[in-house]
Amino acid sequence: MNFRQLEAFNAVMISGSTVRAAELMGVTQPAVSRLIAELEAAVRFPLFDRVRGRLIATPEGTLFFREVEVSFKGLDRLQATAASIRDYGAGTLKIASLAAAGAILAPAAIRAFRQQNPGVRITFHITWSSAIRNGITDGQYDLGLAADEIDRSGIDSQLFGSFPGLVAMPKSHPLTLHKSITPDLIAKWPLIGLSPEDRARQRFDEAMKKAGHEPKYVIETPNAATICALAQEGDAVGLVNPLVIGEAESRTVALRPFAPEVMFRVYLLFPADIQKSALVRGFTAELFRLRNRFEMPTA
Structure with missing residues (x-):
């Protein structure tokens, strides 16, 4: 018993004739008949009765087909899994x-x-x-x-x-009158800052100190989105990563670039x-x- 014989048997069972099975398998009708005969010899019982030129599955053939069908469904799953791995990695x-x-x-x-x-x-x-x-x-x-x-x-x-950092502030804040925010401008206001270990925060602090100003932090948070939320009201402003800016944030806070640029x-x-x-x-x-x-x- 081999796979090709089982494939021919499965094709005949699902199509109803050796002619259609041959079309499904891409072989000749005599080749299908030969494979069926070889499979019957291997299992040692008839799979089909020949009635008026038609193949009718025997009771034994029907029982055998149930197991073959399960095996072919498992093969289909293996083929689908292989295609998924090929196209999409592990899924x-x-x-x-x-x-x-x-x-x-x-x-x-x-x-x-x-x-x-x-x-x-x-x-x-x-x-x-x-x-x-x-x-x-x-x-x-x-x-x-x-x-x-x-x-x-x-x-x-x-x-x-x-990504160049943006200064977030209330829409009514006086700094909104400026197209960009310099260290001299922001030094007059309390700051909302990222955590001290944040590299962008460190670069901002260096820019402020280079301009002769010590940053005046009143709030620290690790999350730039939180800075936007805190900056909606009050006088404190903060430098944020532009990746957090969506439509909601742009509606609730004013945003201005910081100069010199501080990169995230x-x-x-x-x-x-x-x-x-x-x-x-x-x-x-x-x-x-x-x-x-x-x-x-x-x-």
Whole structure:
């Protein structure tokens, strides 16, 4: 008994004749008849009765077909799995992002990616950049978006983008009269700042001190979206990553570029020494496609 014989038997059972079975298999009708005869010799019972030129399955043949049918359904599943692996990698994608990129950019990329790959299961976590780096190392994530303060040794990393920071403030704030905000202008106001270990915060502090000003922080938070929320009311202002700016934020706060530019650098992280799957490459392409909308400051 071999696969070709079983394939011929299955084709005859589902099509009803050796002629149609031959068409399904892409062979001649005599070849199908020969395969059926060989299979009957192998199982040592008749699979079909020949009645007026037609093949009618015997009771034994019908019982045997039930098992053959189960086997062919399993083969179909194997073929579908192989196609999924070929086209989409393992069929799952595990993504992690820092909060700034996880607010708008990553969800937009996930939405666009799923439109092309609806069968892929996605896990998405928003967490600290250091936790993302560790998760990449441990195999918890397939790719991550992290800020530049992390240690990138031992992983595969690529600069995703450098985004010029924006000063968020209430729409009624006096600083809105200026097209850009300099250290001299912002030094007069209390500040909402990112965490001290944030590299963009450190670059902002350096720019202020170089201009002769000591930043006056009254609130600190690790999340740029929180800075936008806090800046909606009151007199405090803060520098934010433009990745967090969506339609809702642009309606509730005023945004002005800071001069000199303070860049928020975001890196893509991947496990080291592992070839990127089709899934990872596809999702990375969506991220880069959407990146451009955030690269210029919002006035």
